[in-house]
Amino acid sequence: MGSETQTQLPVTEKIPVIERVLEYVLFKFRWVFVVFFLLPVNIVYEAYFSVRNWIVFKLNSAPKAHSRKVAVIQKQIADWNKNGRTRKMCTARPGWLTMSFRTPKYKQQLEQIKTNQLVDILEIDKENGTVRVEPMVSMGQLTKYLLPLGYTLPVVPELDDLTVGGLINGCGVESSGRKYGLFQHTCVSYEVVMADGSLVVASKDKAADQSAENQALFYGIPWSHGTLGFLVAATIRIIPCKPYVQLSYVPCNSLEVTY
Ligand SMILES: Cc1cc2nc3c(=O)[nH]c(=O)nc-3n(C[C@H](O)[C@H](O)[C@H](O)COP(=O)(O)OP(=O)(O)OC[C@H]3O[C@@H](n4cnc5c(N)ncnc54)[C@H](O)[C@@H]3O)c2cc1C
CATH class of the missing domain: 1.20.5 (Single alpha-helices involved in coiled-coils or other helix-helix interfaces)
Incomplete structure (x- = not known):
């Protein structure tokens, strides 16, 4: 049994x-x-x-205020260095402000650097076709500013609350990416505060005053999720646009008609 x-x-x-x-x-x-x-x-x-x-x-107060805001970030990083770098750093951006569904509890154990003031559009350069913005500028904010001027970003990730900083350090994409690439492929330079508190400009093109290291940083920032430094400004390409897009709707009832 x-x-x-x-x-x-x-x-x-x-x-x-x-x-x-x-x-x-x-x-x-x-x-x-x-x-x-x-x-x-x-x-x-x-x-x-x-x-x-x-x-x-x-x-037109944003450009002047920008240097002050960057100096505040540099000061926080200088203090972190002075206090012996006991904890890793991260942005102090709270979870409810991001698009991610994750509650960033890990931030409680880290040194939180306050980057929340970086919310302004700094300047538009129509001649060179670029706009310079702070990283917390959102897609909705930027579109509202550019459209009346007859411009748009080549790649506009569709949710209004997505930010420039998140889209560069994370990954930004939208359907026009089939023509222009990912969001970072439309950027021409990044301004980054490094772990030693220095401010570095990393550009796509090899400028006379730019080291090869800084140019490499330009290609390293996308997907880095803030591990290389704090982004404090980005210069992004803009393209002319009209207020409306004419679409032609072609119904396809079989695979053959698509060829
Ligand atoms: C419902 C939903 C819909 C989405 N739709 C789209 C879409 O249509 N297109 C698209 O491209 N993506 C989309 N995403 C993904 C979205 O792009 C990512 O979640 C992106 O990371 C969100 O950006 P955020 O502005 O909330 O940044 P966060 O989540 O705050 O940041 C993303 C990363 O960047 C880092 N970071 C942010 N700012 C800085 C800074 N100043 N310096 C250094 N590092 C920084 C953060 O540490 C983090 O690692 C969607 C996500 C959700 C949840």
């Missing part, structure tokens, strides 16, 4: 009533939270930034 074996099932943890009620409400009545809290907060947030950006644009 064979002996019977019994598998012990894991004891399920008792979920507190309050947690179960909260879960039920969030699942079944999420719209209440979205309609009465999230949307009004979003409208206020957007309105605040629109007014702020309009004032900065009218006063």
Whole structure:
């Protein structure tokens, strides 16, 4: 006679009533939270930034403020060096501001460098077809600025909240990439604060005053996820555009008609 074996099932943890009620409400009545809290907060947030950006644009204060903002970042890095580099560094950007679904808990153990002030468009150079921006400038903000001037970025990743810094250090792509490449392929130079606190300009083209090392840095920044330095500005190509695009819709009912 064979002996019977019994598998012990894991004891399920008792979920507190309050947690179960909260879960039920969030699942079944999420719209209440979205309609009465999230949307009004979003409208206020957007309105605040629109007014702020309009004032900065009218006063043309961004280029002057930029050097001050970079100096603040350099100071934080100088302090980190002075205090013996005990922890690794990262940007202080909180999770709720990024597009990623991940909560960046790892940042709690790291030295957080405040780059959040870098939110402005610095200058447009129509002659050379470029725009110079700070890394927290979003796609929505940049499009709103360029379109009335008759320009666009060649590659505009479609979500308004994606930032220049995230798209360069991460990876930015959109359908026009089939013609222009990835987002970083439309950039011509990066301004980066390194771990020793120095400010380096890394350009695509070999300028007379640029070392081979800095040119290599230009190709190293994309996909580096901030591991090489803090991006503080980027110069990106712009192209002329019209307000509308005419599309022709050709229905294809079989593979043959596509050839
Ligand atoms: C719902 C959804 C839709 C998406 N759609 C698209 C899309 O249409 N096209 C597309 O290209 N991508 C898309 N993405 C991916 C998106 O591009 C990446 O998630 C990108 O990293 C988000 O950028 P972010 O501005 O939120 O930057 P973050 O997530 O904050 O940053 C991305 C990386 O860059 C680093 N970084 C950011 N700023 C700096 C800086 N100043 N200096 C140094 N390092 C820095 C960060 O440390 C991080 O490693 C999508 C993502 C989601 C979640």
